[in-house]
Amino acid sequence: MAKVYTSRIDEDTIALVLRKGLMAQGHKWAVLRIALALSLKQPDPPGDELDTPEGGKEYFLEALTGRGQKESEDFVDAFRVLLSAYHGEDLFEEDDRYTHLLQRHIRRGLREIQTSWRESHDFHEFLRQELFAVQNLGNEVPVPDAGSLVHALDELGLSATLLDCLDGPRVTRHRVQFADAEDFGRLERRLDDLAFTLGIKDAGIFLAPAGEPKTAWLDIPRPPSQWSVAGTEALAGWTAPGAGLNLMLGVDIGGEPVVRDLTEAPHVLLAGTTGSGKSVCIHGMLLSLLLNRSPRELKLLLVDPKRVELSAYRGLPHLLAPIVTDGVEATRAFKGLVKEMEQREQLLAARGAREWRDLDEGAPPRIVLVVEELAALFDQAPESEDPLVQLAQKARAVGIHLVLATQRPDAATFSGLLRANIPSRIALTVLKAADSRIILDEDGAERLLGKGDMLVKWLGEQVVRVHGFNLRPSDVASLLQRVAKED
Ligand SMILES: Nc1ncnc2c1ncn2[C@@H]1O[C@H](COP(=O)(O)OP(=O)(O)O)[C@@H](O)[C@H]1O
Ligand SMILES: [Mg+2]
Known part of the structure; x- marks a missing residue:
């Protein structure tokens, strides 16, 4: 009999959903099916890194899909049809392939729950938002003349x-x-x-x-x-001007490139619902930097609680440390950066300089800290907030800049000291005007088009609307080929 396998973390998620989400009304199968539905919402197929979980459980497909149940509860064919349509393959004959794909989807969905749903939030409301928001925002009707x-x-x-x-x-x-x-x-x-x-x-x-x-x-x-999508070519052919950390964020309403200097930000929050284009936007930022700065000029500290979004950057010489995937490690890494910040403050003082840009050649590289999902990180490790706030307060002067992304721009994730010290903001599509106001201090992001449509508010500037570059995983991979491996 065919089986799908889970990891220990997957099992923790399932247990949590049963205990706090479905309030003991559900069976484990229900959680696996919800996970499948969440995964099928994503436009790109799940990757093969979900194939070999450790330490979890095994589930018989027969039970998951209801085989042998009375007719109204037997969904065997429905599952195969869904996956065949999603992957554009005939999965009725290919049992192994079908089982693999099913497992990848279920595990990706569980990961989505683990990173996006907070215990204290209503699980049904979370599902409503995740399953029914943002998709198909476009409208295929004629353009009004x-x-x-x-x-x-x-x-x-x-x-x-x-x-x-x-x-x-x-x-x-x-x-x-x-x-x-x-x-x-x-x-x-x-x-x-x-x-x-x-x-x-x-x-x-x-x-x-x-x-x-x-x-x-x-x-x-x-x-x-009818959209004309700029993508890889725009980034591949671009040379960042000046000495700072210029980012090409996309194009404006008229199609002109929009470039902003991260050192002037000096920290950025990026927020928007699932599927609004945060990860794609982060890829654009990272590639802007990597294609234009050597490891001698720039180091990156990447925090990726979802474990998959940033895996393409593994092994780059620009990395300050291996990609951080859990809360304990992240807290340790942030504390390490705080130490680095203090040493750099002494260096600045010793050289009689006020700002990092005043240092001459031979200064230590600038550092950019990227957190892929801030809310997930704070859930895993609430103690990571303190060192992060310290960095937000003082790191700008010593060449350390933060890029923090979250799909939950609520007060619990982005409030008080953090908010006060991260003055530049990028809002992708959000569900409510209130979310837009939390991010930008004004309405508007709730009316964006999704897919990398964003409102950008850089420190000291008016809000501008930007369409982000469409960077698929294969585009990221091919652009990374061009990144200098050596100094
Ligand atoms: N700038 C863009 N242009 C076109 N499609 C985009 C763009 N940004 C995102 N998308 C589409 O939306 C999907 C979700 O984007 P993603 O960055 O993963 O969202 P998030 O990280 O906010 O959940 C992408 O897989 C892609 O299909
Ligand atoms: Mg994302």
Whole structure:
């Protein structure tokens, strides 16, 4: 009989869901099936690193899929159909392959629960958000032309002239002139109605003042099939200007590259729901740095509680330490960085310099700390917050910069001292306006298009909308081939 295998951590997750999530109403099978559903939400197939778990349990497929149960509970064929459709393969004949894929999905889903769900949160609400959010944000309906836009505005009681328009990579930006100065506010409150009148979803419509009186930019999204996606070429052909740590974050509404210096940030928080594009954005940042800075100029400390997202970077000469995957190690690594920070402060003082950029050649490399999932880390190791706050407070002066990502920008994860000391923010799509306000101090991120559509607020700047580069795992791998292995 075919079996799927779990690891010890998987078993802990299953036990926790049964105890705190499903409140003892469920069977282990229910947890495995939920995990499968969560995994099938992700667009990319799970990897083979999920094939050889240790220390867990084995489960007979027959029971998992309900074979031999009464007809209404026998889902054997349904499971095969689901996986065949997802992988584009006929899995009805290939038993081993089917079992392997099933195991990978289940284990990936369990990992998702482990990193994304916090015990104190309602499990059913977590599922609702994870299973029903963000996907298919695009809308495959015709793009409204200028005539229908004027008509729609007219139906909302706004008389407006379209001055000109710009076709960007994902949205069409119209410059609109209103008859009345109050019309801007009127339209701003009724963007949902405008979307409805145009017959498109409201995600992705943005309105902003265009400088002159009574004029505004009105951005109307096009369907994803009409997006022009910049990807690897943009990063591969780019040379970072200047001496800092420039990051190419993507392109703006008009398709122009958006570059920001991490040393000016000097720390960044990135937040958005699952699937909004955080990991892809982090790849873009890391590749911006790796393709332009030698290990002598830059060291990375990568913390990846999900264990898979950053594995492509294993073994690079830029790594300060092996990739950190658990909370205890992370706490130790953060404390190590605090020590490093204190030594660097002495170095600065000894050289009579105030800032890292004042040091001449031969200065120790800048260090960038990346945490892939802050909420997961704080769940695993609440004690990691203290040294992280210390770094956020003082590390900027000594060439150490933080990039922290989280899908839960709530007060428990991002509050108080951490928040106060991480002034640059990137919001990807979030579920609620309140989440947007936690990240950016303003609304908007709840209306983004998903897939790397983001609002970027760098220290001292206005918010800009950026479309991130589409970097698939294979793109990351091929760009990493170009990274200098030696000094
Ligand atoms: N800039 C982008 N352009 C196109 N698709 C993207 C982009 N960013 C993300 N995606 C799509 O969304 C999926 C989820 O992105 P990911 O970065 O893993 O999200 P998160 O880390 O926020 O859960 C990706 O696998 C990819 O299919
Ligand atoms: Mg991610």
